Amino acid sequence: MTGERAPLLKVRDLSHRYGRNLGCRDVSFDLHPGEVLGIVGESGSGKTTLLKCVSGQLQPTTGSISYRTRDVGPVDVYGMSEARRRLLMRTDWGIVYQNARDGLRMKVSAGANVGERLMAIGDRHYGHIRAEAVDWLERVEMDLGRIDDLPATFSGGMQQRLQIARNLVTKPRLVFMDEPTSGLDVSVQARLLDLIRGLVGSLGIACVVVTHDLGVVRLLSHRLMVMKGGDVVEHGLTDQVLDDPQHPYTQLLVSSILPV
């Protein structure tokens, strides 16, 4: 396989233990450019541990993660220097946190939150940074009248949209999302999901989305991984896993959705 067909991210036999406790065990998968992978499971199933490991935030106990960079091809994410990894995370990757406070700088304006990521990769032209910030705030459907306001004055949904703009402004190829919609009202959720879907689709960004909400993965993800007790118990095409679940736990999960 060559070019865009080659996987962007290769995870092999990844395990993480917290002392004697298991986080996740023997996880392997490939993520292709533009592909959205959903990871579902109950609290404590290891999904957030897995996300932290593959996004460079938590060194796994064993296993490897290889990322295909634009310039030099595949690199070992934990084999590179800390500085290089941080640069990668600022430029090629994005991370959208469940709690916007973890992903935003609450003491600077909305516009600066978006502009800051550009400055971090070397953009020094104020006019250009401002224009890009405005463009991205529009793309996430934010009221431009609020560009100079602090994120602390925003609603949860607006903070989440700001976080998305802040991440996408550097045109990342890979974005990690941890429960991106779970703290929000259902009405806000639907719009945010549609927005994420549209942006991710039109920009061809690969995504790893962790959630406990099967509705979110049905809308967003192409591929689904179901975790239980640190293990991946089922993995496949999203609609196939949800409509024809094979594993007892997945069957239980799917049959437990409350009808509206």
Place this chain on the structure above:
Amino acid sequence: MTPILDADVMLRAERLAKSFVLHNQGGVRIDVFADLTLDVRRGECLILSGPSGAGKSSLLRSLYANYKPQSGAVLVRHGTEIVDLCTAEPYRILEVRRRTLGYVSQFLRVIPRVPTLDLVTAPLTDRGVDPDEARERAGTLLARLRIPPALWRLPPATFSGGEQQRVNIAMTFVQDYPILLLDEPTASLDVENRWTVTDLIAEACKRGAAVVGIFHDAEVRAAVGTRSYDLDGGRQAA
């Protein structure tokens, strides 16, 4: 080894077997079909027939990779390649669905709050058709299916059953899929709209599409079907 299909075969189910094991209901196993082999050729409309519960929908869903067969292969002619949906990576299956394999289910399942016209336009813009042209084609088809333009700006959630079904049909027929899988697309339609859909299916066959369908209405079957495949419902617990 790359599987080989006759030049005019678009889709082949090969020794396909499907069963369900209900782990949370005492591990009951339901065998739907086994050792099922069939070819669908360019320009033909194959009708799946058989009593209710015989596994017609399960077969159709297996052909779409929405259900996971226990064994066998689903070979699809995708451009110049042959792809086995039973072993292909998810991203490959999605590529095949985007360009080659269209599916109309009995129920509309879409993102909430997206306007009808956008839903029908999206499959075209997703594959690179100019947005203006895509909207025009979507509008033409919606009009042909008698969805009044006043409704195009609304999401279909509040539409009647028949209207939702026509939106569903439009979302698939807006592009010229080489293979179409249709699960009772005319079930909740009135007579006029039923014939419009029948016309659409006949036109698809005429341009060379391979169609597999389930139709309860005998008149529709007679109008579009070129061949039928009978599932006898071998539902014995093993």
